[in-house]
Amino acid sequence: MSVRTYIRGSTYWIRYENAKKANALTEKMYDQINSALDEANEHKQTTFTVLTGDGNYYSSGNDFSPAEWDTKKAASKDVEIGFSRWVRRLIDHEKILLGFVNGPAMGMSATTLALMDYIVCSDKAFFYLPFPILGVGPEAGASVTLPAALGVSRANGLMLFGERLDSTDALKCGFVGKVFPHDEFENRSVEMVEGFEKLPRHSLLASKSLIRGPVWREKMRGITETELETLRKLFGSEETQKRIEERFMKNK
Template structure:
């Protein structure tokens, strides 16, 4: 009997240190997650959230959120998909995932061609060199998706560029993507705040697009990778658009129960004709850089491996043109259509507000999120 009790005590002593170590590792992982400087992707964040909930509360038993509460619904589904995974196993997976993120984290390094200024922009890198102001979208872990903060940062950067000595203003992206469109976090809307958020979002979008309409200097897009949604439609307001041949252009509005914005309902038919514009804006066709060039949406396409060198060299030559002559000539080209663009912007934002409040939009976005989480 004494021997059996001793054996039992030995087994407990062998297990107990491992459990204590696991708990310590879990607490350490929680701290490491907060210290990450590179933001995890949407898929990673959902997985981390689900594993944390499973580790601390067990399998999902809470009611499923409303279809209008998009983000909470997606988070609930990610947690629910873990099923009966034990808390210990969930904790172990959580620790491994955070360790992996911590081990692979690297700082974002801007293109060597540009001298980076220290700025207080949260989502951008602002560069001023050789008569050019460059606005670099800088959320590579989110594929440079535009959140509310980035909308405000871009407007502020354009306001600063409007008054500086630059000849050109250039937009490009950090990493492999130019911009993946709106961040899904923008759709985290509680049901009882839908109308308020839709109104505020409509006004923000209207102000954002108006900033481009009224901007007095030449705008250049350096499309270094895939572009989605408003990052595509706004290109109709640019003066030059250079693209790497790996870039793609996609405006999946109707697929998400929404409608065009960025004045694309006016600019795209003018640029490429109604049938081709309809393929993009109504039927969600994704096109390559070469196809975008054929449709006059892109000025020139460069090989991806020489894109940075060739395109920047071209722009540096343009930036030496006489400043006043270039700006006044540019304004002459745009002045007659400015009123039409503002009216188009107003109409698009009003329609979008209606669409955001519709059950069709809620269902389409929920389906999109469902597909995203099913790939986790």
């Protein structure tokens, strides 16, 4: 249960390796992801940072099992939640962020994709936000980024009603840039990033600094902080605590 990192060419790879639990994200994994993003951002020879998953899932989102999660504690303003630290790092990341979605992406792992610069996915991937099931709400800027990327009705279908977005529709609406056959995903993704690495580094990073520069970052920090305040209130509600407990206690 960990996060593996390695450098290949001018790309820093971050791979979720909790395949037995569909790459569910634990506090330990958040610590590892955050450390990896810091290292990738400071690495002077890399241009790209890739986030991807091991096995059949990109990630099933937060691990809400009792051993990993305390909903009442998460409601406290004095507790720093791991995923909020992750979101800040994605917003501030200076390298080109690539999301290589090898399988289903759920919850936090799906919403954070909209903070990345380019996304590709397997044809077996889908995107699912269990907000209404758990009694929670948008995070990682999704209240703004998803309507902008998907259109209002499709985004609200995901966030309000728990609808799924499959890989074909994600490509049609422009949420992802390419869809690769699942059995070719690893090789095709590597080939694609190797092609990107031939482009001029100084130009790529300068362009990103304009596309997602100080104005965008300040805006997204404000949006994500407002979402976090709402999430804390929801985590403090008995209804949300009951829903999370009922859904995840059975997996204890």
